[in-house]
Amino acid sequence: MHCSISKSGILTLLLCLIFHTLESSITVEAQRINADSLFIAARQAANSGDRTGAIVTCERILTNNPGYQDAHILLSRIYLWDKKYDLAESNINTVIETNPKSFDAWDVKTDLSLWQGNYASCLRDCDAALTYFHDNKALLLKKARAYDGLKKPEMANETLNTLLYIDPQNADGLKLLKSLQDQLKKNxxxxxxxxxxxxxxxxxxxxxxxxxxxxxxxxxxxxxxxxxxxxxxxxxxxxxxxxxxxxxxxxxxxxxxxxxxxxxxxxxxxxxxxxxxxxxxxxxxxxxxxxxxxxxxxxxxxxxxxxxxxxxxxxxxxxxxxxxxxxxxxxxxxxxxxxxxxxxxxxxxxxxxxxxxxxxxxxxxxxxxxxxxxxxxxxxxxxxxxxxxxxxxxxxxxxxxxxxxxxxxxxxxxxxxx
The missing domain is CATH 2.40.160.40 (monomeric porin ompg)
Structure with missing residues (x-):
């Protein structure tokens, strides 16, 4: 006993597979486009002061797209503004664990430790981020501020010299340098x-x-x-x-x-x-x-x-x-x-x-x-x-x-x- 498949049957099967693949691709693309649109709305809400609305929208994105990193980063930033540090850390660590080369994630991570006064943690975070983003001005400034918070003006001064070599007109760096010069004077x-x-x-x-x-x-x-x-x-x-x-x-x-x-x-x-x-x-x-x-x-x-x-x-x-x-x-x-x-x-x-x-x-x-x-x-x-x-x-x-x-x-x- 044997069975045979006609040419028309094979053609029908191939067409079904093609249509199913296209349908799946269209669905995924539609979800991505929808998530992107929702994220734009969430970011606009956060910038206009509607933090609660931004959080709700980000959570909606993550329900269907748990790997959507920009939503995690925005959530972390909002929680940081609201001083909900545990929630901010949980979201930002999720991104860094899967994508350690995300500058936006490290930007939030270093702010998180700096704003809490965890200067030693901030130094570690800045050093980790600088392995991916060499001589980044924002990270160098935070590193100098962390040294300043630890009462290590000499190390802060050395870090600022690196920053000001890259950007001699950096206003925040010059302001901190002036303060450090006062600290370095002992009398x-x-x-x-x-x-x-x-x-x-x-x-x-x-x-x-x-x-x-x-x-x-x-x-x-x-x-x-x-x-x-x-x-x-x-x-x-x-x-x-x-x-x-x-x-x-x-x-x-x-x-x-x-x-x-x-x-x-x-x-x-x-x-x-x-x-x-x-x-x-x-x-x-x-x-x-x-x-x-x-x-x-x-x-x-x-x-x-x-x-x-x-x-x-x-x-x-x-x-x-x-x-x-x-x-x-x-x-x-x-x-x-x-x-x-x-x-x-x-x-x-x-x-x-x-x-x-x-x-x-x-x-x-x-x-x-x-x-x-x-x-x-x-x-x-x-x-x-x-x-x-x-x-x-x-x-x-x-x-x-x-x-x-x-x-x-x-x-x-x-x-x-x-």
């Missing part, structure tokens, strides 16, 4: 002069001058300061020393000690504070200030909370005294930074007096007297090594029970780095 000499003018003409202005030298060391910064003041016709001097010491990458300490044998200064002052870096660019601290005069003393406790947001710095600080008469001081302050840490303007409002203000040392031991006011400040780096700062302060101070006077203060500070 700073500062001179300050301030004068307080009282509403009552019977009281002559108070004068305060200090000369300060600071030196960066591997574990922090050491500061020496010589203070001079003239108040109530009495002159006096005081010596002080500060230390800002790194404990770990997440915390550091502050110490202060001072001595004077003149009555207008505390005979002895001592301070200490512990600072802790927190997630989302927050920082907090707790500490104390001790002031010892010949006839009285004061133990003052302090707490601080600050946050950096873009070019802005916001902070709140409180001082409170528990022994003897209880008192509370509160300060709110903000600064907007420009090209460097020495270029900024700021505003501060306060209720009460601060023991960290050198002109207030006479009033911090009698904190039951009330005070309120504000301070305006501006600082400008005129040359790479020279900075000038100015401040105006107004306060309404209770100098006797229920008797107040206005005080207007001006201060100028000149600093030289070398």
């Amino acid at each position: 700073r000499l500062s001179f300050s002069y301030s004068s307080d003018y009282f509403q009552s003409r019977a009281l002559e202005p108070w004068k305060t001058i200090y000369l300060q030298y600071s030196r960066k060391i591997p574990i922090g910064t050491l500061v020496g300061r010589f203070n001079y003041a003239k108040r109530f016709g009495i002159e006096g001097v005081q010596g002080e020393a500060d230390a800002y010491l790194k404990i770990s990458n997440w915390n550091y300490g502050y110490l202060n000690i001072g001595y004077s044998n003149q009555s207008i200064f505390p005979r002895f002052r001592l301070g200490g504070e512990f600072y802790q870096k927190l997630p989302s660019a927050f920082e907090a601290s707790v500490g104390f200030r001790y002031l010892d005069y010949k006839t009285t003393d004061a133990m003052i406790y302090t707490a601080y909370l600050g946050k950096y947001s873009g070019n802005w710095w916001w902070s709140g600080r409180t001082y409170f005294k528990l022994n003897g008469s209880t008192s509370l001081t509160a300060l709110l302050q903000t600064r907007y930074y420009f090209a460097s840490r020495d270029d900024y303007w700021g505003v501060r409002v306060n209720y009460g007096v601060s023991p960290d203000e050198r002109t207030n040392v006479l009033t911090t031991v009698t904190p039951s007297l009330k005070s309120s006011g504000f301070r305006l400040e501006y600082s400008k780096q005129l040359w790479p090594a020279f900075t000038i700062s100015g401040a105006f302060t107004y306060s309404n101070t209770e100098w006797m029970s229920k008797r107040y006077r206005n005080v207007f203060s001006g201060e100028i500070i000149c600093s030289y780095q070398f």
Whole structure:
């Protein structure tokens, strides 16, 4: 028994196979075209601020096309904007595992580690990406920023030199280089002069001058300061020393000690504070200030909370005294930074007096007297090594029970780095 297939049967079978193949190809191509159209819509939604709509569209694409890399990358970028870092990492790792030569994927991956402050991870990611994209300017800039975040200015400077050799006019690179050059200078000499003018003409202005030298060391910064003041016709001097010491990458300490044998200064002052870096660019601290005069003393406790947001710095600080008469001081302050840490303007409002203000040392031991006011400040780096700062302060101070006077203060500070 045998069977035979006619020529017409063979032709029919071939035509069926051809039509099936064409149908499958057309279906795949239609799905690809549809996915491309949806992706364009998702990208437009993300750029216009409709992140939720963009996420929904990307997920729709990935339901039928799980390997559509652009959708994974866009999802990662949106999750990064929304600070949903785990979701961003999951999506971007999916792309890098299958296509390690995708620059867009590495661009998101390096931003992910940099934005979270994971500078060591960012360095590893940048080095991995640079094996595929040699001398890429965006990756070199992120690598320099990661070194800067790790407090390695020499390595950051070396990376920036490579970037600026490729692109000498790179604005972001030049801005970071200027900041690094300031960090690489270990010494700073500062001179300050301030004068307080009282509403009552019977009281002559108070004068305060200090000369300060600071030196960066591997574990922090050491500061020496010589203070001079003239108040109530009495002159006096005081010596002080500060230390800002790194404990770990997440915390550091502050110490202060001072001595004077003149009555207008505390005979002895001592301070200490512990600072802790927190997630989302927050920082907090707790500490104390001790002031010892010949006839009285004061133990003052302090707490601080600050946050950096873009070019802005916001902070709140409180001082409170528990022994003897209880008192509370509160300060709110903000600064907007420009090209460097020495270029900024700021505003501060306060209720009460601060023991960290050198002109207030006479009033911090009698904190039951009330005070309120504000301070305006501006600082400008005129040359790479020279900075000038100015401040105006107004306060309404209770100098006797229920008797107040206005005080207007001006201060100028000149600093030289070398």
